[in-house]
Amino acid sequence: MSFSSSSPSSSPSASPSASPASAAGSAAHPLAPYGWDEAWAAAFAPHLDRGLVPGRVVRVDRGQCDVVTAGGLVRVDTEFVTPNDPLRVICTGDWAVVDAGGDPRYVREYLPRRTAFVRSTSSKRSEGQILAANVDFAIIAVSLAVELDLGRIERFLALAWESGAQPLVVLTKADLVPDATGLGYLVQDVETAAPGVQVLPVSATDGDGLDVLGALVSGGTSVLLGQSGAGKSTLANALLGEDVLTVQAARDVDGKGRHTTTTRNLLVLPGGGVLIDTPGLRGVGLFDAGSGVGQVFAEIEELARDCRFLDCAHVAEPGCAVLAALDSGELPERRLESYRKLLRENQRIVAKTDARVRSELRKEWKRRGAEGRAAMEAKRGTRAWR
Incomplete structure (x- = not known):
């Protein structure tokens, strides 16, 4: 645009x-x-x-x-x-x-600001970069044209929860999945990595799922996030009802594309709400996202409450409820490894930054975000009664 x-x-x-x-x-x-x-x-x-x-x-x-x-x-x-x-x-x-x-x-x-979506930059100074402000919904676009990277999805979700926005995972290019059964399995896989988050397969080509997505984001501000080649610009054009954003084909070998979006633009959706389109993100570094990580891995945090030791690292401690769940098959090993990895990364970032100041900023954003969503829900309720 x-x-x-x-x-x-x-x-x-x-x-x-x-x-x-x-x-x-x-x-x-x-x-x-x-x-x-x-x-x-x-x-x-x-x-x-x-x-x-x-x-x-x-x-x-x-x-x-x-x-x-x-x-x-x-x-x-x-x-x-x-x-x-x-x-x-x-x-x-x-x-x-x-x-x-x-x-x-x-x-x-x-x-x-009510909310703010922040990631860590690639600089050695461990600075944060704010991608979008006053966002109600964080739409994480994931292409079904390539193999799912659940760890990357969990990383995006941690940042989304930390921002104060409501995450939503959109599986793009669903028309490339040959059968409904296979699509159902892919949705289930993502749902295991995204507890408490709606997972919606869509096809901008066939239009499947677009009406549901449009209704979900019609009441607020959404930011569209994902890697290059995830189909973000195509999805945005479908929601806008016209070809506003340039679209380039993704590479067949890995499904990645070039940055067709080079700036962050705010666009009004015809069905209501506004959309912030962002360039493809190659690096998605955490930035003081401890509570976001905890929300993504809520089942592990819940298990940890039953560990014998309050400071249990879930590695080899006796009486560890997390390891017991791992041994019984209740907790997948991939989930625990991803949890450990994101925790370590976040701890390194926090150690290099003024965590107290960042934490206070985020608390304020989340408080304002809750107030804004409450006002939005009240407005919707008023309209429904008219």
Whole structure:
């Protein structure tokens, strides 16, 4: 999708006469399709007297970002929101406080985030990189054109749970699986690696599963994640109902593709909700995701409560309930090895970073995420009774 700088009145879908003050909490507000609600209006209220306007960041690009406001799409400078902390830089999905009357226009700050999807960068400094902000659903796209990598799925899920968003695993290219029985087995395999998460096979070619997926994400903001070649752009185009994003063929040998998406773009879905498309992720490093790992491996954490020793490492200790479950066949060895691997990786990251500060940030994101989802559910309930 091509975003270009424009004046506030140039967008055909904008309503120049609507003001944030008069319509901030109304469902008729021009930003409602982008996720604006009464909670965001209340958070923005202190800025109204300063003549600033709210807007949602739809793309960030080299010191500037595209922000959709009540008056349309504007290109603004990010000079005032470029701190040294990489987790506090402005990001696609943020709600910005915009000085739209100046020349150049500036983002003065952004509203406190409800959730944030963060991964570890490949740098030796073990920094975090924020991929998307204020996300309700984390859609993890997994291609069925290649052999399933359950460990990678568990890694994505740990980051998704840690972000405060609700994960959803979408198995793309389901039309390439020759029979329904085989597809059922693949779904079951992924479900064992994703307890408490819906697993949905879809085919953008045949349209199978797209109506269910569209309904699931229609009530909030979703971020689309996965490796290059997982079919994310094809899936996004199917949800959008048009070919907005460029699609390239994956290699037959390994199912991988080139990065057809190079920036993170926020797009409005015709059936409701918004979608943040992201470039393919080759590296998915954990970043202070201890609680996320625990949620992915909830059955192991539950077993560990019955271990004889509180600090049991589940290696060779007597009275270890986890090892007993392994011996009985109740717990697959692959799950335990994956759990150990992600725990070790996360512990190394935490040891190199200020875990306390990161933990406080995440607690705040999760609290706000819970509030946002509660408001969304209440809104859905109100609509159902009308």
